[in-house]
Amino acid sequence: MKSEMSPELPPASPLVSSPGPAGDGRRMSRRSFLLAGAGGLAALSAGVLPKAPGPVAWQEAGGVHRALPEALLPSACGECPAGCELLLRKVGDWVVGVRPIEPKPCLRAYTLPQQLVHPDRIRVPMARDGGRGGDRWTALGAEEAEERLASWLEEARGRVAVLVSEDGELASRAWMRLGAALAAPHVAWEDWVHGDGPVDAFQEATGWARWTPDLAEAAGVLAFGFDFLQALMPPVRTQEALKQWQERKIRPEVVTVGPRLDLSSMRADEWLPCRVGREPLVALAMAAMLVKNKGWHPSAARLPGFDALVAGLGRFDIPGACEQAGVQVGAVARLVEYLADRRWLCLGPRRRLADQRPVALLNALLGRVGEQGGWLPEPELRWKSGAHRPGPAEAVPAAIAGGQIDLLLVYRANPAFATPEPARWRKALQHVRRLVVFTDVYQETARLADLVLPVAPPAERRARFVSVDGGQVRVREVAPVMPAPAECPDPLDLALRVARRLAPKLASPMPTDAEALVAELEVAPAAARPFTFSVPEWTAPSYSAGRFHLLLETPLALLRMTGGHLPYLISAVGPHLRQWWETTVEINPETARELGVADRQLVKLSSEVGTIHARAKLYAGVPPDAVCVPLGLGHTLGAFAGKVGGNPAELVKWAAEAERPLWTQTKVNVEAL
Numbered sequence: 001m002k003s004e005m006s007p008e009l010p011p012a013s014p015l016v017s018s019p020g021p022a023g024d025g026r027r028m029s030r031r032s033f034l035l036a037g038a039g040g041l042a043a044l045s046a047g048v049l050p051k052a053p054g055p056v057a058w059q060e061a062g063g064v065h066r067a068l069p070e071a072l073l074p075s076a077c078g079e080c081p082a083g084c085e086l087l088l089r090k091v092g093d094w095v096v097g098v099r100p101i102e103p104k105p106c107l108r109a110y111t112l113p114q115q116l117v118h119p120d121r122i123r124v125p126m127a128r129d130g131g132r133g134g135d136r137w138t139a140l141g142a143e144e145a146e147e148r149l150a151s152w153l154e155e156a157r158g159r160v161a162v163l164v165s166e167d168g169e170l171a172s173r174a175w176m177r178l179g180a181a182l183a184a185p186h187v188a189w190e191d192w193v194h195g196d197g198p199v200d201a202f203q204e205a206t207g208w209a210r211w212t213p214d215l216a217e218a219a220g221v222l223a224f225g226f227d228f229l230q231a232l233m234p235p236v237r238t239q240e241a242l243k244q245w246q247e248r249k250i251r252p253e254v255v256t257v258g259p260r261l262d263l264s265s266m267r268a269d270e271w272l273p274c275r276v277g278r279e280p281l282v283a284l285a286m287a288a289m290l291v292k293n294k295g296w297h298p299s300a301a302r303l304p305g306f307d308a309l310v311a312g313l314g315r316f317d318i319p320g321a322c323e324q325a326g327v328q329v330g331a332v333a334r335l336v337e338y339l340a341d342r343r344w345l346c347l348g349p350r351r352r353l354a355d356q357r358p359v360a361l362l363n364a365l366l367g368r369v370g371e372q373g374g375w376l377p378e379p380e381l382r383w384k385s386g387a388h389r390p391g392p393a394e395a396v397p398a399a400i401a402g403g404q405i406d407l408l409l410v411y412r413a414n415p416a417f418a419t420p421e422p423a424r425w426r427k428a429l430q431h432v433r434r435l436v437v438f439t440d441v442y443q444e445t446a447r448l449a450d451l452v453l454p455v456a457p458p459a460e461r462r463a464r465f466v467s468v469d470g471g472q473v474r475v476r477e478v479a480p481v482m483p484a485p486a487e488c489p490d491p492l493d494l495a496l497r498v499a500r501r502l503a504p505k506l507a508s509p510m511p512t513d514a515e516a517l518v519a520e521l522e523v524a525p526a527a528a529r530p531f532t533f534s535v536p537e538w539t540a541p542s543y544s545a546g547r548f549h550l551l552l553e554t555p556l557a558l559l560r561m562t563g564g565h566l567p568y569l570i571s572a573v574g575p576h577l578r579q580w581w582e583t584t585v586e587i588n589p590e591t592a593r594e595l596g597v598a599d600r601q602l603v604k605l606s607s608e609v610g611t612i613h614a615r616a617k618l619y620a621g622v623p624p625d626a627v628c629v630p631l632g633l634g635h636t637l638g639a640f641a642g643k644v645g646g647n648p649a650e651l652v653k654w655a656a657e658a659e660r661p662l663w664t665q666t667k668v669n670v671e672a673l
């Protein structure tokens, strides 16, 4: 089967025959998709009745509907590692709704009915037919695709890279495990730093890299430049913590420090505005004040390096730091009193190590490291054989450019869209000899692939979620509530079958059935040393050329820059400004006046590395020297996602010296169109 996309429309799923959920080969229009996703019953009726009925016939239609079997079936959301449990409401052959169970899933879960019938869905394996970046594909049978994949992996073994988006399933781990068995030089999780806290600073100070904030038990929260209510992963945990706060007699106070009035600041008790990128300086000034007032927690005084820290911070220029950060010394002093009294949990994003250290340090001074209501070390789920040690994802483009990689296997990630300066990745993907992409919908990385393999939502297959529970490996199986399309292979079974085929050729053995694979997993208990203090030195970040700081919002709806193809999620971005259906840029009204930009006017944003168009939204909550754009919109293809503005990641300059993506050191120019 061959097809070519119309040049006028952004391409949706590239195969002409895009079967509906019943697998009957019907094409689904946007309208019928919306009907099916939004409620299902209208679409259901449309499917049952051949033509528009009159009033009497509608009664009959109601009768038909009542005769259809209806059930609430257990399933799960596979959109992030939490793998939330939920119930799917099924009427006849259709999934028409989501019923939450405790702990209640986040808003992403409610898109599951839309996902099942989405026009961008990949339902069969597809092989490239023509040059990369075109939209000509040949549909393959599942067996043929498996054979092709196995032979390519065999040929490229030792020169394979595997990039996986963490979704909590055994299937994604199986592909990483296969990469290790093939002696792949690069096996990596997709690097999404926005949902983490200052974990690199904790690793430096304690030797342990996995930390999570105990929000539910926090006495109060002080967030430095971190829109934690939207960004912290996984969202369900934050949501649960907020619920527990509501049930408490005394709700914890929340204070945010940062340049922009983000959604967390809007819901906070107090927002302390500061200059862009200077939040760590405010944290350092607070730490120095705590030391000056001897307001530290007694446990801090017993930690290694405490005396040197006290001496070092004793020399810290508090007024100078406050002036640089654009905050009043008095305002900082008032917050420090609260901090010392109530031992708040301090949050900050995973930016440069120098930016993370002051936040980690404050937590340690307040006795909030390794303590209830503070930052807790998390155990690690890993392979007993030690076979899999994920490396940095961002090393892959350089490895491809250096000729070390012949085949890149991407599992549910989209680096051609969701990385800083994604043009780097697109260039690398154009050059890699073979690119294999597993995905649920047609997206930018899949468009460059040689072989695209469909991943059905958990509702259509037997999904196994793995997690740590009480120090043990927990496996949770979710049965399918409806069949997957005929040629859509189960990704876990496929990984195990490929491992079986390649067994004699693997560099190291790999379990070839699910039970043995699970048995190879173990829980490594958290092994954090006591926090070791060092006197942090902070210098301002260097920014790319441009007039305005580029701030990036990470909307919960578009978690990890995914979900831009789902109308329900597109309509949930930026509720404070109704930033719906289009990439918008927040501009301070003062700046807009100076630039001659009106509200809702189209503007051009350009940086050293890219240019995008966005719709201006005048917003006094963003400072005059910055603009803010939400991450996750601006896809170049898709029935709903394509052509709804630009992707701000295209503007972000990649910091070549950084191991992890740095998203916050870009400046842009703004021009009215």
Ligand code: SF4
Binding pocket: 077, 078, 079, 080, 081, 082, 083, 084, 105, 106, 107, 108, 109, 234, 235, 236, 237, 559
């Ligand atoms: S937290 Fe949200 S995105 Fe993650 S699994 Fe639960 S419902 Fe899905």
